Amino acid sequence: MNDVRDQYEAFPYPARDPKDEAKRLIKGSPSLPVEMDHCLWNGQRDWSQTLRVLVAGGGTGDGLVQLAQLLHAAGKPYQITYLDLSSASRKIAEARIKMRGLPNVQFETGSLLNAAAFGPFDYIDCCGVLHHLPDPEAGLAALHNALTPGGGLGFMVYAPYGRSGVYPLQAAFNRLYGHLPPKSQLKHAKATFAKLPAAHPLNRNPNLGDHKQSEAGFYDLLVHSQDRAFTVRAWADALTATGWKLASFAQPGRYDLAQFADVPADMDALTQMATAEKLRGTIKTHVGYARRKGDPPPAELNMMARIPHLNGADVQKMAQAVAAKNLPKLRVGAEEIDVTIPPKAAGLLAAVDGKTTVNDVIAAAKQTPQEGLRLWQKLEAALMPWGLLHYSGFLR
Ligand SMILES: C[S@@+](CC[C@H](N)C(=O)[O-])C[C@H]1O[C@@H](n2cnc3c(N)ncnc32)[C@H](O)[C@@H]1O
Structure with a gap:
């Protein structure tokens, strides 16, 4: 420790x-x-x-x-x-x-x-x-x-697979420089790192960038003495x-x-x-x-009574893009993910403000409850897996 x-x-x-x-x-x-x-x-x-x-x-x-x-x-x-x-x-x-x-x-x-x-x-x-x-x-x-x-x-x-290239380097740097004080370890590890081939798995890994951001980031990613994925x-x-x-x-x-x-x-x-x-x-x-483990799961709440939030998205911009069928791909780490939302759901998106229930979002979008719920479920299926849609009464 x-x-x-x-x-x-x-x-x-x-x-x-x-x-x-x-x-x-x-x-x-x-x-x-x-x-x-x-x-x-x-x-x-x-x-x-x-x-x-x-x-x-x-x-x-x-x-x-x-x-x-x-x-x-x-x-x-x-x-x-x-x-x-x-x-x-x-x-x-x-x-x-x-x-x-x-x-x-x-x-x-x-x-x-x-x-x-x-x-x-x-x-x-x-x-x-x-x-x-x-x-x-x-x-x-x-x-x-x-x-x-x-x-x-x-x-x-x-997690291991997105970190390819990290662990052999940590092992080598620890073997070579682990006996030195942290600042010297960093200096030597950086000099050695600069000599690695361009084809080294770390240099080819688009998932990782911490080592390029700061000295602390380089140390944390590549020189750590205790790191298990x-x-x-x-x-x-x-x-x-x-x-x-x-x-x-x-x-x-x-x-x-x-x-x-x-x-x-x-x-x-x-x-x-x-x-x-x-x-x-x-x-x-x-x-x-x-x-x-022993706690009971929280009770289910009727979908219409839930309060949706869009995480980090500019709601109006997203609603416009959905209506125009040009929603850009989602960026998830180094990946780009396609999501499909029916253009008819744009009005629902536009009514999400973190305070309004699904029921009232559907009413604000002037949809019938049945059609509104059908569209809402499509929207939820597109956004929730990526952490872009949450339900919470936090802002009430
Ligand atoms: C990689 S940093 C993460 C810092 C912060 N949680 C974040 O996500 O930005 C790890 C932190 O855990 C601390 N740490 C490591 N082992 C610990 C322990 N047993 N108890 C308390 N803190 C510990 C370190 O001092 C360090 O500040």
Whole structure:
């Protein structure tokens, strides 16, 4: 663990300048409140209740800042605890929260293996951390102990196939330079990297770019001393072994075998996802949500009563493109995905504002309930697999 702490003391990750908080908010999965609600609580969380959050391995604060900012802006009560081994990372995260003037955030320096001592929590963000633990399952178990019944985990862990080229380089750099202090490791690894052939799998891998962004990114991707990638099966097994159950991936479409082949009738859901992961070949991280294995799944809500949100899209622009039948391909990592939405659904899209139910969206688009619902289901089938459509009462 000391090597890992030394790395993040020398290279807080990701590289961030607190001054940039004045210009932009970095958003991403997991830990978008609407996405959390959709994936964990079927869009039915009572947001008038204080959300107690742990950001476990919070780094320089991307997940922390996103959550605190979105909850604060929406006027929802929250209490967030940030926890990380690295005090250099904490300093940056603290400065970012201060720049934004966000209240109700507590900072702790320590290991997530002691998470329960700071809890309990309704939601835990653990993004890009567990694969750096010597025993990721011990980390998962510790987080499970810190969670209240009915709570949820938002995770990101590394996946192998989209990271082709990374692990042989990590092994070589660790063998050659692992005995040096982090800054010298970086210097030597960069010099060696510059001599690799253009045809090296890493140089040919369009899924990865972190090593080109910053020194911290280069170190994190290629010089890490403790880094394990999980296949979807290995990740599901690790969750199950530690009392968790996968609720949903943020982009379940990436694991949909039907996109590639006829699905054998007797193939279970996990084997389908594992086979799709091998066929797709581009998945470099698994991003999603898990709940406690023993918790009952949240109740179903009638479709007409659900409140839809479009994630990150300019709704009016998208509606115009759908009406004109020129919706551009979706960008999912390094892939481009075709989605088909009937032009007649454009009016429905235009009425989505995060506060209006499907019933009222259909009425606003001047569709009959029957035809409106038929079109809505097509729209949902096109967008939900890619994490572009969620249901949540967050903004009500
Ligand atoms: C790759 S960074 C991810 C940071 C942040 N979650 C994000 O997604 O931007 C990993 C972070 O996990 C922290 N970390 C690693 N092992 C930890 C542990 N056992 N307990 C707490 N933090 C840990 C590191 O110090 C580092 O800041």
